[in-house]
Amino acid sequence: MYNKGIIVAGLAVFIVLATFPFWYNLGKAAPAPERILTAQAKAAKECILSAELMRTEHMQMLNDWRDMVVRDGTRLYVGSSGKKFEMSLSNTCMECHSNKAEFCDRCHNYAAVTPYCWDCHIDNPKETK
Amino acid sequence: MKRSRRSFLKIAGISALGIGSKPILNAFSASAPQGDTPQPAVMRKPEALTAKHWAMVIDTTKFKSRDDFKPIIEACHSIHNVPELKNKNHEIKWIWEEGYKHAFPTLENPYFEEKVKDLPFLVLCNHCENPPCVRACPTKATFKRESDGIVLMDFHRCIGCRFCMAACPYGARSFNFRDPRPFIKEEKINLKFPRRTKGVVEKCNFCAERLAVGQLPACVEAANGAIIFGDLADPDSDVRKLVSTNYTIRRKLSLGTSPSVYYIV
Numbered sequence: 001m002y003n004k005g006i007i008v009a010g011l012a013v014f015i016v017l018a019t020f021p022f023w024y025n026l027g028k029a030a031p032a033p034e035r036i037l038t039a040q041a042k043a044a045k046e047c048i049l050s051a052e053l054m055r056t057e058h059m060q061m062l063n064d065w066r067d068m069v070v071r072d073g074t075r076l077y078v079g080s081s082g083k084k085f086e087m088s089l090s091n092t093c094m095e096c097h098s099n100k101a102e103f104c105d106r107c108h109n110y111a112a113v114t115p116y117c118w119d120c121h122i123d124n125p126k127e128t129k
Numbered sequence: 130m131k132r133s134r135r136s137f138l139k140i141a142g143i144s145a146l147g148i149g150s151k152p153i154l155n156a157f158s159a160s161a162p163q164g165d166t167p168q169p170a171v172m173r174k175p176e177a178l179t180a181k182h183w184a185m186v187i188d189t190t191k192f193k194s195r196d197d198f199k200p201i202i203e204a205c206h207s208i209h210n211v212p213e214l215k216n217k218n219h220e221i222k223w224i225w226e227e228g229y230k231h232a233f234p235t236l237e238n239p240y241f242e243e244k245v246k247d248l249p250f251l252v253l254c255n256h257c258e259n260p261p262c263v264r265a266c267p268t269k270a271t272f273k274r275e276s277d278g279i280v281l282m283d284f285h286r287c288i289g290c291r292f293c294m295a296a297c298p299y300g301a302r303s304f305n306f307r308d309p310r311p312f313i314k315e316e317k318i319n320l321k322f323p324r325r326t327k328g329v330v331e332k333c334n335f336c337a338e339r340l341a342v343g344q345l346p347a348c349v350e351a352a353n354g355a356i357i358f359g360d361l362a363d364p365d366s367d368v369r370k371l372v373s374t375n376y377t378i379r380r381k382l383s384l385g386t387s388p389s390v391y392y393i394v
């Protein structure tokens with residue numbers, strides 16, 4: 001074999017470089033962002049579904065809401081406790097969670113997702129730019 | 130977790146049947162397992178205006194000049210965040226003015242004076258009974274709401290292919306060639322209604338979002354009685370009485386789309 005030493009050394013360097021991000025970040029995963037509620041959201045206590053469900057299912061829920069509102073014109077949601085909500089991202093969700101940067105963006109950034117809801121749905125009626 | 134997700138979808142399925150939903154939803158919740166937490170429900174707002182066939186009658190005799198159109202167009206366009214683009218090729222229109230010869234080309238005769246040919250008419254999507262735009266749309270973004278006949282768009286689903294624009298014989302649809310957001314005046318923006326993005330088609334929605342909360346369409350409110358809106362399927366409605374006792378015309382009837390917008394001339 002020719003140049004065995006160089007090849008092995010090269011391979012070793014390559015493996016170290018390729019796996020560098022993994023062991024470099026080992027044990028220091030970025031902590032999940034803390035949930036920040038507006039005073040209004042805190043006071044409301046109750047959301048559409050339980051906090052756990054909202055955390056994992058809100059995207060599916062918004063998808064279902066969209067079809068119900070756009071296709072069937074059913075715009076009123078009555079939660080299991082009887083509380084009524086208008087089914088609207090801009091007018092209900094963002095009305096209460098008006099701190100988009102803290103409430104939505106931090107988690108979406110952490111999860112590296114970039115939903116484009118707010119391209120159309122005015123992000124925050126309360127907060128003026 | 131699984132259960133409430135499933136019941137959510139069930140409710141979606143039931144409401145998709147286009148029922149007035151309340152009685153069925155009641156029965157549905159009554160049959161839900163007792164002793165459990167009550168299931169969430171989805172329904173129309175009680176104040177919503179409903180009809181079997183929404184239609185519009187535009188009484189052109191009540192318009193004195195084209196200036197009367199301006200507040201009507203303005204009302205619609207500002208409520209729906211329609212951008213103002215100066216370039217004619219990029220223009221977005223939900224309701225606009227058209228000369229007689231373009232609005233009613235099938236009702237022309239060669240001896241009409243220029244004045245008659247240019248008579249201004251207010252035009253918008255006709256919410257056709259047999260809408261070619263719906264058949265053309267490959268994604269079902271454009272659909273006819275079976276419950277009340279409104280031809281609606283789900284902007285989320287529109288892929289911007291513009292088949293519908295080619296299919297609509299009335300030019301009722303506009304394409305967002307540019308990002309519309311910078312062209313909506315800050316002071317005019319309606320925070321309650323979404324905007325659209327580049328690459329999406331849009332058109333008049335008969336103010337479905339206003340009907341849902343018990344309000345008449347914005348143009349009807351702004352027209353001081355010159356535009357009448359109601360349920361054509363109801364023999365006692367104003368629109369039905371107007372179309373049965375007045376001479377009315379509709380646009381390009383020979384194409385078989387059967388518009389729901391009638392003009393008293």
Ligand code: SF4
Pocket residue numbers: 253254255256257260261262263280296297298299300301302332386
């Ligand atoms: S006027 Fe055009 S866009 Fe409106 S329903 Fe008829 S074909 Fe469709």
Ligand code: SF4
Pocket residue numbers: 265266267268269270271282286287288289290291292293294330
């Ligand atoms: S442009 Fe949008 S609404 Fe029109 S046919 Fe294509 S997908 Fe459907």
